[in-house]
Amino acid sequence: MEAIGQIIDPLSGYIRPITALIPEPVENIGVSLLGDKCYDTLIRKVDFVSSPDCVALAISRALGLGIVGMSSIVKVPQILKLVSSRSADGLSLVSFVLETIGYFISLSYGFRMNFPFTTFGETALIGIQNFVICFLILQYSGKKTLAALFFAAISSFVYILVDPTNAGYISDQQMTLLQGLTIPLSLFSKIPQVLTNYKNKSTGQLSAFSVINYLAGSLARVFTTFQEVNDPIILSSFVGATILNAILAIQLVLYWSNSTKPVSAEKKKK
Structure with missing residues (x-):
């Protein structure tokens, strides 16, 4: 999980503006799959370091x-x-x-x-x-x-x-x-x-x-x-x-x- 975070973390500043443009219907699907907390952490904040449980859930x-x-x-x-x-x-x-x-x-x-x-x-x-x-x-x-x-x-x-x-x-x-x-x-x-x-x-x-x-x-x-x-x-x-x-x-x-x-x-x- 840490390896994934190390790869994505330097790119998070470039990815956040893109994830902010995700249409609401697609966002709703993401929330239903990951839950609001993990969706916010992984997609909105593009944070793959602070919550390894969310990363594991996303992979699963x-x-x-x-x-x-x-x-x-x-x-x-x-x-x-x-x-x-x-x-x-x-x-x-x-x-x-x-x-x-x-x-x-x-x-x-x-x-x-x-x-x-x-x-x-x-x-x-x-x-x-x-x-x-x-x-x-x-x-x-x-x-x-x-x-x-x-x-x-x-x-x-x-x-x-x-x-x-x-x-x-x-x-x-x-x-x-x-x-x-x-x-x-x-x-x-x-x-x-x-x-x-x-x-x-x-x-x-x-x-x-x-x-x-x-x-x-x-x-x-x-x-x-x-x-x-x-x-x-x-x-x-x-x-x-x-x-x-x-x-x-x-x-x-x-x-x-x-x-x-x-x-x-x-x-x-x-």
Whole structure:
């Protein structure tokens, strides 16, 4: 934090006249993200030395926004790869289904606990993309009826968890218990894909872009959760996810030369 202050402090006299011209609508967004005290310190006064807590909060919020932004496209390459190849070779349906359930539980938990959207917003975007991937895997595996049932089941599951009408389907206490279950769920969701990669000695149709961005996002999320949300359950789930995302990234490197060969074709040769 001191290093940031040392870099910006000599420039503060030049920056203040610029920040004074920030339009009110933009300023309101900044205040809503940082709070009036930290916005005044960091933006109006351009003081990055006297309040390290505000600097840490600003970094955390920036990372959170970056994660939410990246999450809007993080699985798109995987979806495009599936659609273009019309093949689900090397992809573990179990992994994606478990991961999807975990994301929607975390989304519902964050929503119902009134956490800042920047600390859980990506769960909605990635969850929806995962949902599409699961649907495509079933479609390209010739299981169209199961794909329709999956669509209906997940939609009902999310509605019950979020409970927009406050019907009391699941209490906050039960929601906390479910969130605790996302830790083993998150860990187990990655294991089938890791084992599939190891068995095939290939990552098949797994998107390198998605895996690398997943790893970067989970690392950043560990920081934002530690900084903004005093919840060891959430923090533990992101730490576990980071470890397994790192394993998937390592497999991408190890099996890179094998991943250009369709897994099904390799099996036919054998």
